[in-house]
Each structure stands twice: as structure tokens, then as C-alpha cells.
Amino acid sequence: xxxxxxxxxxxxxxxxxxxxxxxxxxxxxxxxxxxxxxxxxxxxxxxxxxxxxxxxxxxxxxxxxxxxxxxxxxxxxxxxxxxxxxxxxxxxxxxxxxxxxxxxxxxxxxxxxxxxxxxxxxxxxxxxxxxxxxxxxxxxxxxxxxx
Numbered sequence: 001x002x003x004x005x006x007x008x009x010x011x012x013x014x015x016x017x018x019x020x021x022x023x024x025x026x027x028x029x030x031x032x033x034x035x036x037x038x039x040x041x042x043x044x045x046x047x048x049x050x051x052x053x054x055x056x057x058x059x060x061x062x063x064x065x066x067x068x069x070x071x072x073x074x075x076x077x078x079x080x081x082x083x084x085x086x087x088x089x090x091x092x093x094x095x096x097x098x099x100x101x102x103x104x105x106x107x108x109x110x111x112x113x114x115x116x117x118x119x120x121x122x123x124x125x126x127x128x129x130x131x132x133x134x135x136x137x138x139x140x141x142x143x144x145x146x147x
Contacts, residue, residue, distance in 0.1 A: 009069055012100055012119065020065055023099035031102060034064060042104025049107045059109030065102060067119040072098040 007028040015021045020031040034042065042064050049061030075095035082089055100119065108120055 009100065009119065012067060020102055021100075022067075022102055025096045026099075034104065038104060039064070046105035049105055053107065059107050062106050062108055064104045066106065068101045068103075068106065068108075069119045069121045070098055070101050072101070 006026040007023050009023070011028050012021055012023065015028075015030065020033075022029050022031060046061055046063045051061070053059050053061045072095070074097045077092055078095050079090055079092045082091075110120065113120065
């Protein structure tokens with residue numbers, strides 16, 4: 001008989017070498033470093049979000065590798081469409097339940113914690129930023145051509 005334990009937020013603080021990890025479906029998932037193209041795309045998104053934050057004073061545009069405590073339910077059959085040199089393309093995926101998230105870029109509109117060494121909680125970001133960033137990562141990992 002095996003006992004399966006559910007990973008908790010405290011487990012994120014114990015990831016070796018301050019590595020990147022997320023809580024997905026109750027499991028601690030260690031994340032690899034980002035490669036050039038999705039990293040570049042995330043940087044461009046971050047730059048736009050940072051400029052938006054400065055202009056509107058409604059929040060903070062934040063770069064890759066920041067941890068957020070979230071409560072995101074399973075989202076089945078999420079579709080994203082984009083136009084490429086080959087016409088309109090569709091990508092559909094299932095987004096798992098998440099208790100933490102570390103997007104490639106995000107916009108935080110919540111209250112900053114008293115201890116800035118902790119994960120952020122509250123209103124973080126819209127799904128479009130998550131999906132754009134994750135879409136690039138998935139497309140690159142599956143050898144799609146992006147024009």
C-alpha cells in the first residue's frame with residue numbers, strides 16, 4: 001500500500017537551489033529553464049506589461065520565475081488561435097488544477113505582501129498572458145514553425 005501526499009505551498013520554499021517549481025494537480029513539478037524563443041517571447045510580454053503598469057499605475061508587470069499562489073481549477077479544452085504564414089492555426093490543451101504558478105511574464109494587480117521574500121497572492125494576471133507564454137513554449141517544444 002502506498003500513501004500519496006499532496007504537495008503544499010511550503011514545499012515550494014524547499015526546492016533545491018531556489019529552483020523553479022509549481023504545484024500542479026497536488027504534485028510538486030520541477031520546471032526546467034526556459035530556452036531562447038519562449039524566453040524572448042516572455043520578455044516581450046513582460047516589457048509591454050511593465051510599460052502598462054507604469055502608465056496606468058494599476059499594478060506591476062513582472063518577468064519570468066516569480067511564484068504566485070493561485071487557485072486555478074481544471075480548464076478542459078482551452079483553445080488558442082493565431083495567424084501564421086500557413087493561415088489560421090489552432091492549439092487546444094487541457095490546463096490542470098494549479099495551486100501555484102510561475103509564468104514567463106505576468107501582471108500583478110494585488111497587494112504586495114509585507115514580506116517581499118514570499119510568493120505573491122491575489123489578482124495576478126489574465127489567462128491571455130499565461131496562454132501566450134505557454135503557447136510559445138508548447139509550440140517550440142513540438143517543433144512548430146512560428147512566423
